[in-house]
Amino acid sequence: MKRLWIKVRGPLARSRAANAILASLLTSAIRFVHRTTRLAEGSDDIARAIDAHTPAIAALWHGQHLLAPAINPRGHRMAALFSRSADAELNARVAERLGFDVVRGSGGREGRHRAQKGGARALIALKKTLDAGTNVAMIADIPHGTPREAGLGIVTLAKVSGRPVVPIAVATSRRKVLEKTWDKTTINLPFGRRALAIGEAIHVAADATPQELEEKRREVTDALNAATRRAYRLVDGEDR
Incomplete structure (x- = not known):
């Protein structure tokens, strides 16, 4: 099955029709899980956080x-960064169907120089989005890097935009963890409890030095890991 998926993944990613169908199915699944999980006692109020920090990262x-896209209140604008690679197109379509604005970054298979230029363009686009008053969702750790270790990109965006980083974690009591994936991808399942931390x-x-940026990167790492642990404690009493 794994070899078959590797063989068909490329053509599926390049097919607009297949992407549209899969995006519709995944969007419906995310909404279904969100609607069929009850909010755990002690969860934080996303609306209050939006009021307090908008625009934020x-x-x-x-x-x-x-499951995070489903927690964004209806009618509230949120933008997210996606690469220009074919593999990311499906994720971008799902985000759009859930009401997100999409900001494009560098392609997944570009050379180092082009990737750096693409990353710089994405940073500028995200800053403009924040300047316009729209919140930005950003994955803090680097793809296929060290999981749950924030990269410098997110704190650099906070530096140039002047907007804060707000750690957010979502967990459900019923879930399937893909243990062989580099990031231990967790698929949220319906009919359980849902927590937001x-x-x-x-x-x-704005004048942070490289050393201060590194300190802030570690602070984001620690804060987001703490939020993740709290979210799991709220749904099942265990750290993850």
Whole structure:
């Protein structure tokens, strides 16, 4: 099955019709899980966080973010960053169907120089989005890097935009963890409890030095891991 998926993944990713069908199915699944899970006692209020920090940078972990788009209140604008690669197109379509604005980053298979230029363009686009008053959702850890370890990108955006990073974690009591994936991707399942944990906002000074950026990167890592642990404690009493 794995070999078959590897063989068909490329053609599926390039097919607009297949992407549209899969995006519709995944969007419906995410909404279904959100609607059929009851909010755990002690969860934080997303509307209150939006009122307090907008526009802000919502920080999430890879593999723990699949249900996160559904928590965005209806009618509230939120933008998210996606690469220009074919593999990311499906995720972008799902986000759009859930009401997100999509900001394009660098392609997944570009050379280093082009990737750096693409990353810089994405940073500028995200800053403009924040300047316009729209919140931005950003995955804090680097794809296929060290899981649950924030990269410098998110704190650099906080520096140039002057907007805070807000750690956000979502967990459900019923879930399937894909243990062989690099980020331990967690698929949220219906008919259980759902928890939302929001950490304290983290600000980065406009004149922050490289050393201070590294300190803020560690602060984001610690705060987002703490929010993740709290979300899991709320649904089943265990850290993850």
